[in-house]
Amino acid sequence: RLMIKQAAEAGADAIKFQTYKAELITSKHSPAYWDRNKEPTSSQYELFKKYDKFWKKEYEELAKIAEEEGIIFLSTPFDYESADFLEPLMPAYKVASADITNLPFLRHIARKGKPILLSTGASTVSEIWKAIETITEEGNDQIVLLHCSLIYPTSLEKANLGMIKDMYNKFPEYIIGYSDHTLSEHVLDVLPVAWLLGAKVIEKHFTFDKTLPGNDHYHAMDKEDLKKLRAKISYLREMIGSLKKGYTDEELCARKFARRSLVARRDIKKDQIITEEDIIIKRPGTGIPPYLIDFVIGSIATRDIFEDEIIGFGDFRRPGQE
Known part of the structure; x- marks a missing residue:
């Protein structure tokens, strides 16, 4: 008993x-x-x-x-x-x-x-x-x-x-x-x-x-x-925890700010063709992700982009795109 x-x-x-x-x-x-x-x-x-x-x-x-x-x-x-x-x-x-x-x-x-x-x-x-x-x-x-x-x-x-x-x-x-x-x-x-x-x-x-x-x-x-x-x-x-790989809600902040984006290495003038030398990959990850760097290289700046500024999709256009 x-x-x-x-x-x-x-x-x-x-x-x-x-x-x-x-x-x-x-x-x-x-x-x-x-x-x-x-x-x-x-x-x-x-x-x-x-x-x-x-x-x-x-x-x-x-x-x-x-x-x-x-x-x-x-x-x-x-x-x-x-x-x-x-x-x-x-x-x-x-x-x-x-x-x-x-x-x-x-x-x-x-x-x-x-x-x-x-x-x-x-x-x-x-x-x-x-x-x-x-x-x-x-x-x-x-x-x-x-x-x-x-x-x-x-x-x-x-x-x-x-x-x-x-x-x-x-x-x-x-x-x-x-x-x-x-x-x-x-x-x-x-x-x-x-x-x-x-x-x-x-x-x-x-x-x-x-x-x-x-x-x-x-x-x-x-x-x-x-x-x-x-x-x-x-x-x-x-x-x-979970048996399916993915990220958790608690990781969203780190995912956003600890990852990297395309950043201007130096000043880029409006209408200038963006080269690889114009870009550095730095934190945070709030801009264009690094895997799209080849899409940005060869594009034309649509405004003055200053050194250390995060490059956005509205800051350039592809050649032939008005």
Whole structure:
């Protein structure tokens, strides 16, 4: 309840849990793949068994709390039973990277017709395409692909955020996002870059206490981290501004007075033919723009133009023009 409340207060759009039973997700002989210095448990089964106390009733209660707090409830199912009882509680499914090749399971979820957020950690492009094909064959093309590094925790140099751009190129018809496992101290460095590279969905572990035991809390963000992240992305969005090149209203003064015009280098007498030596290009830009200099050269002055005076279109005529 506290975690949901704090995530909502910090501005998260959704909060996601994990739903599993140890005996359904792993054999008792599966070794650890996480940082043993942070989480010493050497067996996946032993670790999952510590935390698989919640089931249908508890997740229904969590979904109710999320609704009360005004935040979307999600939970990643790791077996068929949880995928089924979570269906009425969620607007979408999240599938973990580890299940991207579990095609029968993907097929089961796809048939439910809800959007699927698919993490792609430790995956090849062909594996991603096969997962997409499996889902779409069931008539479901509501897919969000999340770049992810399946390293716990992920060092900065292993985050490979550039893969977000590559995924946009390889899967242009799908929304691309990012699921992060870097340490929380890097939240304000890593996640804004992911957003700038085009990640439309950002997933990050969340906690109310980074010192809690387990494989996730130590690299999770907390309420204050999320507030700072949202503020930074909002600031970046303002800085990016328009995506169409042009000038702003605030630039009009500089556009007018910092640009240059054709100016008389010396006195020019009426009826004198204006030569290149008669002209200098100087500020402000309120007169004839420099790119029209060839049009002015060879023209005939229609009045006396004094040194350092801005030349106007009414100050000359073209030969043969009366």
